Amino acid sequence: MSETIEQKCLSKGVKLTDQRRIIAKIMSESTDHPDVDVLYKRASQVDSKISIATVYRTVKLFEESGILTKHEFKGGKARYEELNEGHHDHLIDVKTGEIIEFVDEEIEKLQKKVAKKYGYKLVDHKLELYGVKVNSENE
Amino acid sequence: MSETIEQKCLSKGVKLTDQRRIIAKIMSESTDHPDVDVLYKRASQVDSKISIATVYRTVKLFEESGILTKHEFKGGKARYEELNEGHHDHLIDVKTGEIIEFVDEEIEKLQKKVAKKYGYKLVDHKLELYGVKVNSENE
DNA sequence: GTAGATGCAAAGTATTTGCGACAAG
DNA sequence: CTTGTCGCAAATACTTTGCATCTAC
Numbered sequence: 001m002s003e004t005i006e007q008k009c010l011s012k013g014v015k016l017t018d019q020r021r022i023i024a025k026i027m028s029e030s031t032d033h034p035d036v037d038v039l040y041k042r043a044s045q046v047d048s049k050i051s052i053a054t055v056y057r058t059v060k061l062f063e064e065s066g067i068l069t070k071h072e073f074k075g076g077k078a079r080y081e082e083l084n085e086g087h088h089d090h091l092i093d094v095k096t097g098e099i100i101e102f103v104d105e106e107i108e109k110l111q112k113k114v115a116k117k118y119g120y121k122l123v124d125h126k127l128e129l130y131g132v133k134v135n136s137e138n139e
Numbered sequence: 140m141s142e143t144i145e146q147k148c149l150s151k152g153v154k155l156t157d158q159r160r161i162i163a164k165i166m167s168e169s170t171d172h173p174d175v176d177v178l179y180k181r182a183s184q185v186d187s188k189i190s191i192a193t194v195y196r197t198v199k200l201f202e203e204s205g206i207l208t209k210h211e212f213k214g215g216k217a218r219y220e221e222l223n224e225g226h227h228d229h230l231i232d233v234k235t236g237e238i239i240e241f242v243d244e245e246i247e248k249l250q251k252k253v254a255k256k257y258g259y260k261l262v263d264h265k266l267e268l269y270g271v272k273v274n275s276e277n278e
Numbered sequence: 279g280t281a282g283a284t285g286c287a288a289a290g291t292a293t294t295t296g297c298g299a300c301a302a303g
Numbered sequence: 304c305t306t307g308t309c310g311c312a313a314a315t316a317c318t319t320t321g322c323a324t325c326t327a328c
Contacts, residue, residue: 015302015303015306015307015308016302017301017302017307017308017309018301019308019309020308035292036292036293037292049309049310050309050310051309051310051311052293052310053293053294053295053309053310053311053312054308054309054310056292056293056294057294057308057309060293060294072211072213074211074265076291076292077291077292078292078293091253091254091257091259093259094262094263100257102253102256102257104249104253106249107246107249107250107253110243110245110246110249111246111266111268114230114241114243114246114268115230115268115270116273117241118230118239118241118270119272119273120230120232120268120270120271120272120273121270121271121272121273122268122269122270123233123269123270123271124233124268124269125266125267125268125269126265126266126267126269127250127264127265127266127267128264128265128266129250129253129254129259129261129263129264130261130262130263130264130265131254131257131259131260131261131262132259132260132262133258133259133260134255134258134259134260154281154282154283154326154327154328155327156282156283156284156326156327157326158283158284159283175317175318176317188284188285189284189285190284190285190286191285191318192284192285192286192287192318192319192320193283193284193285195317195318195319196283196284196319199318199319215316215317216316216317217317217318279328280326280327280328281326281327281328282325282326282327282328283324283325283326283327284323284324284325284326285322285323285324285325286321286322286323287320287321287322288319288320288321288322289318289319289320289321290317290318290319290320291316291317291318291319292315292316292317292318293314293315293316293317294313294314294315294316295312295313295314295315296311296312296313296314297310297311297312297313298309298310298311299308299309299310300307300308300309300310301306301307301308301309302305302306302307302308303304303305303306303307
């Protein structure tokens, strides 16, 4: 297990408050890429007085500090997930909304190659696959 | 040159109005993936009485009819481009905002493979590369 | 003639911000 | 202490919608 979000805050000089600790904990424990609203609801169960403005401010701060990463999948709201060393992309089930994380080194390599071909150095990228489950036999 | 947007409207049973014709023409002539605001400004120069609501309604209609496609690049507003037979992805210059369109068959193939590996059939995807121009000298 | 399109302004969402009170270092 | 954070409500940005009028077919 790598550094916790709290440790990352310390090492990056981000001041820790009760609210930030709560949000950090929730994000660490979430595997479902929550949007701000969901995150706010979860945080409210721990601290009913927390404000949605604080949640917005915190995810933005954490994103700028490289602690969280923001996704803008189809359908509006921004969703967040903890940023760890291993980069991955997302396969989204268009029926259920379920998200599968995957890594494909070959695609990564090809992306760099494409950028290079046009005279660019890749600094970031976004790859989202949208699919429907194939019924191999039942289910 | 393939079908014009007006022809597509006819063949898809989309009623043509002056406003739609104006928007269709602007989109056909645009190579810069305009957002609704930019499109509205361009349309206003042709018909100063056009409403932004009509622009929103029209791009949505055209998108649903498979005439335009919507992109949600980083930084907020939805941007549109005409949809032609050839699919392509985008390489965005993070400094200038310039957009380069590219196609990489190999990446396309790998995406399908990844989806399949997880038991999915790919119905859509989004690939955006963000890069900085490399000075041919160094790097 | 009629169903559907338009313009306008009002209403929705998602997100940000000003400000006085408050808490972390 | 002092600087930055919090909660609140108001503000903003983007997009959608109700309604009366108008227009394409």
